[in-house]
Amino acid sequence: MSQSKHLIIVGGGIAGVTCAQSYNYLRPNDKITIISQSPLLKSVFNVNKISKTLEEFQVKESNVNDLFNGEKNNNIEIVISSVTAIDTDKHIVYLDDNVVNSKSELTFDYLCICSGARPNVIKIENVELQKYIIGIRDTETVKDLKERLLGARRVVIVGNGGIALELVHEISMCEVIWSIKDNHVGNAFFDSDAASFLYDSKHLGDGGDQQTKKDDSSLNLMIVDRSLNGEDLPMSNRSSIGPQWYCKYKFIGGVDASKIKTNNNGSVDNIGIEYETTVVNLLEGDSEYPVYVLLSNGKKYGCDFIVSATGVLTNHDTIRTIPTTSATSTLECSNDGYIVNENMMTSVNDVFAAGDVADLSKWPNLSPLWFQMKLWSQARTMGRYTAQCIAKHTGLPYTDEISTRFEFEIFAHVTRFFNLKVVMLGLYNGQQQQQQSSKPLTIYHKVKPGKSYIKITLNQEGRLIGALLIGETDLEETFENLMMNQIDLSRFGSDILNSDVDIEDYFD
Ligand SMILES: Cc1cc2nc3c(=O)[nH]c(=O)nc-3n(C[C@H](O)[C@H](O)[C@H](O)COP(=O)(O)OP(=O)(O)OC[C@H]3O[C@@H](n4cnc5c(N)ncnc54)[C@H](O)[C@@H]3O)c2cc1C
Structure with a gap:
């Protein structure tokens, strides 16, 4: 058996690039080929490990020539093309014939599909009007949005995830005009209380910096103890979060500044929210507006264009599997991508998947405190873990590395919304639990308006199953530990959020 193997990775997003870097470390003499549709590959920088499971980092797009220069052993080749089909029996990927200078096929020992996802843009019957709807996914689409806004007077934004928010x-x-299908903003990530906190903190900030004028003693500190009821809807796992992607751009429309309304507190009042609505249709424009949007509540809005921020579709349906005779050669899929086992292998031997395009829901021993969401943090974790799984699968020696399997024990994500740090740990919204158990969960809140918001969720046995921390709370490690230890916390009651009680000391 040859000691040198060839790994092909489809996609140059975070999952693909992390997988390549990690695999190159583990098996430096193996050849790695990344097939990327774009000459710009995504990578992470400014990594800040803030706890065992939480990692804060930024994402940048790098030119292929710059990205792998510093690697230990540069056996990494980048092919700019698109994979159109995979022959899983013969271990061949077929590339887009239309790409100049690209190879037409490549053989692999192992394949890792990291083809990500694309915006799930609203589709309407009148295809002529489809051009007025845009989705947001990458730098190109953000630039398109910025350009369309120049001169625009009204835009309709549809969706209730992080990007729209x-x-x-x-x-x-x-x-x-913001059309959301729920009765509160930000539902894809937050319950109504957390969403209101963020929304208010944004508007407090806009209105003359009220946050900085208050000192701590004047802050309204609330500790609320209540049980989860039907108002806290489970979160969709199909939305993307988008805290800082817009920072490089200014999204300026074409309305005369003197015509923009302001609120009493001085903040700009240019947003009209249409709750519990969906887009029913688009109608032909007139001399006033190029297109009209008909909402499910019967209202009709003329606008310049529509931004559809309604989640993503995974890119597993864009790659054909060459028909083969044996059932074991077919890549099993769900609506959420390629189904993978606990070793990130698809239903076909030697073929792996990671990132947005992998569906982990069939893992037999999936931790009850972890769930999948299409996020950079999970794409990176999966890329790293999959590289280890592939290295192990070769059956050949590889550089030892500490297992990354524990990263699937607790859902952990840190991000920023409206410049506030947001830490999500475990079932921070009581996800799944609500459906699985009729017994109520206990939720404690502590809120300092405009500053911080803490929400923790305990199950019926008093064990911590989730925490949402907004602002500089400095509590992420404490709650992560309590979640990992699964200690019964019921005796503390709401004191668990009392800053005078050091829970960790107590257990030490
Ligand atoms: C606007 C926006 C903002 C976001 N902001 C955040 C954020 O701030 N924080 C966060 O955690 N998450 C964010 N997300 C989600 C995050 O981007 C994804 O979860 C993450 O990028 C997934 O990484 P990936 O490598 O799996 O896929 P992708 O990043 O989608 O990369 C897949 C790559 O594969 C390529 N590809 C696809 N098909 C083929 C093919 N057939 N052949 C060759 N190449 C192919 C694609 O061109 C792409 O380059 C955001 C998403 C969007 C849309």
């Missing part, structure tokens, strides 16, 4: 607040000099 932030985008509506970044647009100036243009009226925004």
Whole structure:
């Protein structure tokens, strides 16, 4: 058996690049080929490990020539092309014939599909009007949005995830109609209390910096103890979060500044929210607006264009599997991508998947405190873990590395919304538990308006199953430990959020 293997990775996003870097470390003499549709590959920088499971980092797009120069042993080749088909029996990937200078096929020993996802843009019957709807996914689409906004008077934004939540607040000099299907904003990530906190903190900040004028003693400190009820809807796992992608851009419309309304507190009032609505249809424009949007509540809005921020579709359906006779050669898929086992292997031997395009829901021993969400943090974790799984699968020696399997024990993500640090740990919204058990969960809140928001969720046995921390709370490690230890915390009651009680000391 040859000691040198060839790993092909499809996709140059975070999952693909992390997988390549990790595999190159583990088996430096193996050849790695990344097939990327774009000459710009995504990578992470400014990594800040803030606890065992939480890692804060930034994402950048790098030119292929710059990215792998510093690698230990540069056996990494980049092919700019698109994979159109995979022959799983013969271990061949077929590349897009239309790409000049690209090879037409490549053989692999192991394949890792990291083809990510694309925006799930609203589709309407009148295809002529489809051009007025845009989705946001990458730098190109963000630039397109910025250009379309120049001269625009009104834009309709559809969706209630992180991208929509932030985008509506970044647009100036243009009226925004925000259509959301829920009865509160930010539902894809937060319950109504957390969403209101973020929303209010944004508007407090806009209105003359009220946060900095208050000192701590004047802050309204609330500790609320209540049980989860039907109002806290489970979170969709198909949305993307988007805290800082817009920072490089200014989204300025074409409305005369003197015509923009302001609130009593001085903040700009250019956002109109249409709750519990969906887009029913688009109608032909007239001399006033190029297109009209008909919402499910019967209202009709003329606008310049529509931003569809309604989640993503995974890119597993864009790659054909060459028909083969044996059932074991077919890549099993769900709506959420390629189904993988606990070693990130698809239903076909030697073929792996990672990142947005992998569906981990069939893992037999999936931790009850972890769930999948399409996030950079999970794409990176999966890329790293999959590289280890592939190295192990070769059956050949590889550089020892500490297992990354524990990163699937607790859902952990840190991000920023409206410049506030947001830490999500475990079932921070009581996800799944609510459906699985009729017994109520206990939730404690501690809120300092405009500053911080803490919400923790205990199950019926008093064990911590989730924490949402907004602002500089400095509590992430404590709650991560309590979640890992699964100690019964019921005796503390709401004192668990009392800063005078050091829970960790107590257990030490
Ligand atoms: C606007 C926006 C903002 C976001 N912001 C955040 C954020 O701030 N924080 C966060 O955690 N998450 C964020 N997300 C989600 C995050 O981007 C994804 O979870 C993450 O990028 C997934 O990484 P990936 O490598 O699996 O896929 P991707 O990053 O989608 O990369 C897949 C790559 O594969 C390529 N590809 C696809 N098909 C083929 C093919 N057939 N052949 C060759 N190449 C192919 C694609 O061109 C792409 O380059 C955001 C998402 C969006 C849309």
